[in-house]
Amino acid sequence: MANPERTSELSTRPIQVASYVISPPPNVSCSFNNSERHALIQSGWWSHYHSVLNHCNWTGIGCDETGNVLHINGSQLDINPDSLILQNLNLTAFPNLVSLDLHGMGLTGTIPKEVGTLTKLVSLDMSQNYLYGELPPTLSNLTQLRDFDVSENSFSGSIPSTFGQLEELTSLSLDSNQIEGPIPLELGSLKYLQVLSISNNLLNGSIPSTLGQLQSLTLLGLDLNQIEGPIPLQLGNLKHIEVLSLSFNFLSGSIPSTLGQLQSLTFLDLARNQIQGPIPLQLGNLTRLYYLDLSNNLLTGIIPSTLGQLVKLNNLNLGSNQIGGSISIQIGNLTSLVFLDLSENYYSGSIPFQIGALTKLKELYIELNQINGSIPPLFTNLSNLENLDLSHNKLSGVIPPQLFLLPFLDPSLLSSNQLSGTIPSDFADTSISYLDLSHNKLIGSIPFAIDICSPGLGTLDLSCNLLNGSITSQAGCVSDLNLSHNFLQGEIPFLFVENKRLKSLDLSYNNFTGILHKELAAISYINLSYNSFDFSRDIAMESELPNYCYFSQDSLISCNTPNFTSCHYSVPETSNIKNLLIMFLPVTCTILFVIILATLLFARRIKSRKIEELKAKNGDLFSIWNYDGKIAFEDIIEATQDFDIRYCIGTGAYGSVYRAQLPSGKVVALKKLHQRESQNPSFDKSFRNEVKMLSQIRHRNIVKLHGFCLHNRCMFLIYEYMERGSLFCALRIDEEAEELSWSQRVNILSGTANALAYMHHDCSPPIVHRDVTSSNILLNSELHAVVSDFGTARLLDPDSSNQTLQVGTYGYLAPEFAYTLTVTEKCDVYSFGVVALETIMGRHPGDLILSLLDSSNKNMMVKDILDSRIRLPLCQRDDQAIVEVVRLALACLHSNPKSRPSMQQVAHELSNFKQSSLPLPFSEITVHQLIAF
Numbered sequence: 001m002a003n004p005e006r007t008s009e010l011s012t013r014p015i016q017v018a019s020y021v022i023s024p025p026p027n028v029s030c031s032f033n034n035s036e037r038h039a040l041i042q043s044g045w046w047s048h049y050h051s052v053l054n055h056c057n058w059t060g061i062g063c064d065e066t067g068n069v070l071h072i073n074g075s076q077l078d079i080n081p082d083s084l085i086l087q088n089l090n091l092t093a094f095p096n097l098v099s100l101d102l103h104g105m106g107l108t109g110t111i112p113k114e115v116g117t118l119t120k121l122v123s124l125d126m127s128q129n130y131l132y133g134e135l136p137p138t139l140s141n142l143t144q145l146r147d148f149d150v151s152e153n154s155f156s157g158s159i160p161s162t163f164g165q166l167e168e169l170t171s172l173s174l175d176s177n178q179i180e181g182p183i184p185l186e187l188g189s190l191k192y193l194q195v196l197s198i199s200n201n202l203l204n205g206s207i208p209s210t211l212g213q214l215q216s217l218t219l220l221g222l223d224l225n226q227i228e229g230p231i232p233l234q235l236g237n238l239k240h241i242e243v244l245s246l247s248f249n250f251l252s253g254s255i256p257s258t259l260g261q262l263q264s265l266t267f268l269d270l271a272r273n274q275i276q277g278p279i280p281l282q283l284g285n286l287t288r289l290y291y292l293d294l295s296n297n298l299l300t301g302i303i304p305s306t307l308g309q310l311v312k313l314n315n316l317n318l319g320s321n322q323i324g325g326s327i328s329i330q331i332g333n334l335t336s337l338v339f340l341d342l343s344e345n346y347y348s349g350s351i352p353f354q355i356g357a358l359t360k361l362k363e364l365y366i367e368l369n370q371i372n373g374s375i376p377p378l379f380t381n382l383s384n385l386e387n388l389d390l391s392h393n394k395l396s397g398v399i400p401p402q403l404f405l406l407p408f409l410d411p412s413l414l415s416s417n418q419l420s421g422t423i424p425s426d427f428a429d430t431s432i433s434y435l436d437l438s439h440n441k442l443i444g445s446i447p448f449a450i451d452i453c454s455p456g457l458g459t460l461d462l463s464c465n466l467l468n469g470s471i472t473s474q475a476g477c478v479s480d481l482n483l484s485h486n487f488l489q490g491e492i493p494f495l496f497v498e499n500k501r502l503k504s505l506d507l508s509y510n511n512f513t514g515i516l517h518k519e520l521a522a523i524s525y526i527n528l529s530y531n532s533f534d535f536s537r538d539i540a541m542e543s544e545l546p547n548y549c550y551f552s553q554d555s556l557i558s559c560n561t562p563n564f565t566s567c568h569y570s571v572p573e574t575s576n577i578k579n580l581l582i583m584f585l586p587v588t589c590t591i592l593f594v595i596i597l598a599t600l601l602f603a604r605r606i607k608s609r610k611i612e613e614l615k616a617k618n619g620d621l622f623s624i625w626n627y628d629g630k631i632a633f634e635d636i637i638e639a640t641q642d643f644d645i646r647y648c649i650g651t652g653a654y655g656s657v658y659r660a661q662l663p664s665g666k667v668v669a670l671k672k673l674h675q676r677e678s679q680n681p682s683f684d685k686s687f688r689n690e691v692k693m694l695s696q697i698r699h700r701n702i703v704k705l706h707g708f709c710l711h712n713r714c715m716f717l718i719y720e721y722m723e724r725g726s727l728f729c730a731l732r733i734d735e736e737a738e739e740l741s742w743s744q745r746v747n748i749l750s751g752t753a754n755a756l757a758y759m760h761h762d763c764s765p766p767i768v769h770r771d772v773t774s775s776n777i778l779l780n781s782e783l784h785a786v787v788s789d790f791g792t793a794r795l796l797d798p799d800s801s802n803q804t805l806q807v808g809t810y811g812y813l814a815p816e817f818a819y820t821l822t823v824t825e826k827c828d829v830y831s832f833g834v835v836a837l838e839t840i841m842g843r844h845p846g847d848l849i850l851s852l853l854d855s856s857n858k859n860m861m862v863k864d865i866l867d868s869r870i871r872l873p874l875c876q877r878d879d880q881a882i883v884e885v886v887r888l889a890l891a892c893l894h895s896n897p898k899s900r901p902s903m904q905q906v907a908h909e910l911s912n913f914k915q916s917s918l919p920l921p922f923s924e925i926t927v928h929q930l931i932a933f
Contacts, residue, residue: 036069039093045077045084068096074105085109086131092117099123103149107131111150116141123147127173131155135179140165149173151197156180159198164189171195175221176920178202178859183222188213197221199245200920202859202928204228207246212237219243223269224919226250226928231270236261247271247293248919248929254278255294260285271295271317278302279323284309293317295341300324308333319343319365326350327366332357343389344368344905351390356381367391367436368908375400375437387434391461392904398444399437399462436461436912438482445469446483462486463506464762484508484527492517507531508700529700635662636670636709636716643672649725659721668706672716690717693790697763701755703778703788722786724779727835731774731842737869742878744783745839746885746910751785752777753907756832760825761904768823772831773809774838811844816897826897832906833892836885842867849893852927860927862886872922879922884909887930 037055040046049058056063062071072094086102086109097118107129115124116138124142127149134157135150142148146168155177163172164186170193180202187196188210194217203225211220212234218241228250235244236258244265251273259268260282266289275297283292284306290313299321307316308330316337324346331340332354340361347369355364356378364382367389374397375390442465459480467483470490484506491514492507504525512531520526639660640647649669650657658670694705707718727748730736740748752772759767769776769787776789814830816822837845837852845852852860862883863872873879888909894900901909918925 035093039090043089045074045089064096069094070096070098072097073101075101075103087112091115094118097121101125102129104128111136113138115139118142119144121145125149126153127151129153135160137162142166144168147171150177152176154178159184161186163187166190169193173197175199175201180204183208185210187211190214192216195219200224202226207232209234211235214238215240217241221245223247223249224929228252231256233258235259238262240264243267245269247273249273251275255280257282259283262286263288265289267291269293270297273297275299279304281306283307286310288312290314295319295321297321303328303331305330307331310334312336315339317341318345321345324348327352329354331355334358335360337361339363341365342369347371351376353378359383361385363387365389367393368905369393371395385432388432389434389436391436391438391440392908393440395440395442397442399442399447401447433458435459438463438465440465442467446471478502480504482506483510486510488512527700636660640670667721669719669721670716671719690790693767697759697767699755699758701751701786703786722778723781724783726775727777727779727785727839728774730779731838734869737842737867741870742873742882746881748777748779748783748785749836749839749885750907750910752787752835753832753903753910755787756828757903757907760828760902766825768825769828770823771809772828772835773812774835777835811846814897815895824897825903826900829892829900829903832903833889836889836892840867840882840885841865842869852890861923862925862927862930863923865927880918883918883922883925883930886927890931
């Protein structure tokens with residue numbers, strides 16, 4: 001555990017550490033120990049001091065008055081790294097040595113057993129090197145040792161139980177190695193021990209209760225291991241402890257109330273475990289606490305009001321638990337808070353106005369809960385706020401203008417929600433950089449305040465709400481803007497187009513009109529699909545319109561008709577019903593008119609045959625959704641030459657897929673049911689089920705169904721054509737797999753997760769795919785992923801058992817499905833976990849899944865399971881993305897369905913993971929460390 005306070009200076013007992021005097025007193029005699037001088041020369045570390053006869057005058061060497069070496073500090077040397085082998089220093093030549101400091105020298109090799117001869121040694125520091133092997137048992141001979149630090153090496157083996165004999169020890173630091181096995185019970189006898197840091201190793205077993213006997217302990221760091229079992233009640237006896245870190249383990253049980261006795265505690269981290277039960281009221285007694293992290297556990301109950309007593313708290317993280325009830329108003333007492341995370345829980349009720357008292361707050365996360373009510377204007381007081389995420393809740397009402405002005409305007413100016421006069425000069429000094437209000441039920445227009453260009457705001461996400469109106473002025477001087485899935489309309493302002501900071505823009509699923517300016521091509525990512533733009537002028541490439549507009553390699557604009565079904569919300573009972581009716585009434589009337597017209601045409605199909613034949617010449621099957629597909633049938637037969645095998649691009653269990661280019665030039669994919677299978681009721685039902693599902697849902701990561709023919713003599717479905725085929729084939733063909741970079745693979749998984757999250761959480765009733773495989777994930781030319789093959793998909797009926805015959809693909813089925821035959825969303829979650837590993841590994845994980853989850857296989861490195869056909873990640877973002885994918889995949893593969901995350905959580909984390917440094921180098925991360933994350 002990295003903590004600036006975990007040093008020997010925490011000791012209250014007098015002690016000289018290795019940085020202590022390293023030059024001899026002035027009156028040192030000319031006599032000196034030749035054996036010591038010879039040992040120093042033989043090491044090769046002081047070879048350039050040969051001309052200086054007295055080795056006591058060498059850099060890093062300290063002697064007593066008789067010339068005996070007492071202190072060696074090799075970290076001060078400037079020497080050739082090629083010669084830094086620990087065994088080159090003959091330790092037996094220094095019987096009087098008191099301190100040995102070799103930290104950060106780049107040493108290799110093992111600790112020789114001769115170290116046990118240094119019986120006068122008080123301080124031994126070999127940290128930050130490349131040493132390996134086991135800790136020699138002869139270390140227990142150093143009975144005078146007070147400080148022992150070998151952290152940040154590659155030591156393996158277990159902690160010798162004989163360490164319990166080092167009775168003078170005050171600081172023991174073994175963190176960041178590969179030490180395994182249990183924590184010895186004997187460490188509990190080290191009565192002077194103040195620092196015990198064994199974090200970031202492979203320790204297993206439970207925390208010994210004997211550690212509760214360490215009455216002098218001020219720091220206990222056991223994080224980033226594989227420790228299991230409950231937290232011992234005896235830890236409540238550590239009355240002097242200031243730092244307690246047990247995060248990233250497999251701890252279970254509840255938080256002991258005895259921890260409330262640790263009156264000196266300032267840092268408590270229990271995150272990333274499997275701790276259950278409520279948060280103890282007694283934690284409110286820890287009035288010196290400035291850091292509290294209980295995130296990513298299984299905590300239940302409510303936020304205890306006693307936490308409001310922790311007035312010195314700087315960081316409070318309760319995210320990713322199962323805490324419910326309303327957000328405690330006592331949180332408003334924590335006026336020192338800088339970071340507050342309550343995300344991914346079951347909080348309900350409204351946001352308490354008391355949060356407005358947290359004026360030092362910089363980051364606030366309350367996403368993925370069930371918070372309702374309107375957004376209060378309290379955020380006006382949070383002048384230091386940088387990140388705010390209220391997404392994935394049930395917030396309603398309008399967006400307060402104060403949200404866009406809170407960092408730089410005086411609250412009094414906003415009393416009437418209007419601005420007048422001049423903009424304050426400090427407007428441009430806003431510190432807010434991330435604002436996410438997506439996936440709520442917010443109505444009204446985007447506040448005028450967004451018109452003002454704020455250079456501090458980096459990300460603004462208002463997607464998946466019920467916003468209407470238009471974008472005005474130079475709205476969005478942000479770098480990442482998402483307004484998709486709303487009811488916005490009007491044109492995109494040209495000043496908005498000129499925003500040079502904009503890197504990502506998503507305005508899809510609205511009703512925007514007007515022209516598309518060619519300047520949009522400069523944006524790295526753009527999605528304007530499902531709007532009503534005018535392509536008649538000022539466009540980049542007229543020849544490729546109107547279906548897909550490619551302005552640059554990374555910039556795609558899908559040009560289609562508006563669609564308002566991607567976010568399923570009930571219409572709020574407010575004054576905005578009138579506005580919604582105005583929008584929906586013409587659409588409803590149009591749909592009714594089309595239905596009536598289709599009925600009449602069907603009844604008089606003989607008379608209308610000439611009209612149908614005329615339309616068939618255009619092959620405009622994208623506007624034809626009649627049941628038997630007769631209008632475009634001739635075009636399909638002609639494009640495939642009556643389904644000739646030359647046009648077949650794939651064959652499945654009950655049908656074949658064909659590539660067809662229509663007279664209009666559009667290329668589509670046709671899935672045709674085999675003649676023999678068309679007589680099979682189960683295949684017929686599956687085919688019709690696919691039409692039913694894809695007719696009800698529409699999402700950018702779900703394959704588009706353009707038309708169908710369900711005639712008893714010929715049954716086929718017409719899809720958008722995906723140039724790159726299936727993910728399965730892309731991973732199996734070496735040439736294609738080598739083209740799939742790590743970031744592209746992560747984006748494919750992110751798109752797949754978005755599709756499944758939409759089916760599970762945005763559709764009513766939810767839809768379970770039941771056959772999520774790499775074969776059913778298709779890729780277009782830009783490697784944009786869509787989920788396909790909905791023949792076995794099923795609507796979840798909350799009033800039934802959802803039992804069904806076993807379907808799916810072997811190797812992707814959730815284990816519980818085989819014996820319960822019960823359909824739940826968690827079946828898809830498991831299958832996604834398999835696909836995620838397959839995408840990262842380049843092959844189906846097969847039986848490796850069991851070994852990955854086997855606690856006895858501890859040393860499997862993440863880098864060793866990656867697809868070897870492409871280079872290991874070279875940048876930090878790719879490192880972190882891969883770690884995040886593997887972590888989420890392992891969580892999805894949990895044997896207990898209730899312990900698997902939801903697809904909404906998976907999609908959110910893949911799309912919004914906060915970039916930060918990994919807890920240790922990528923090459924040193926093991927799979928089992930990620931299971932605990």
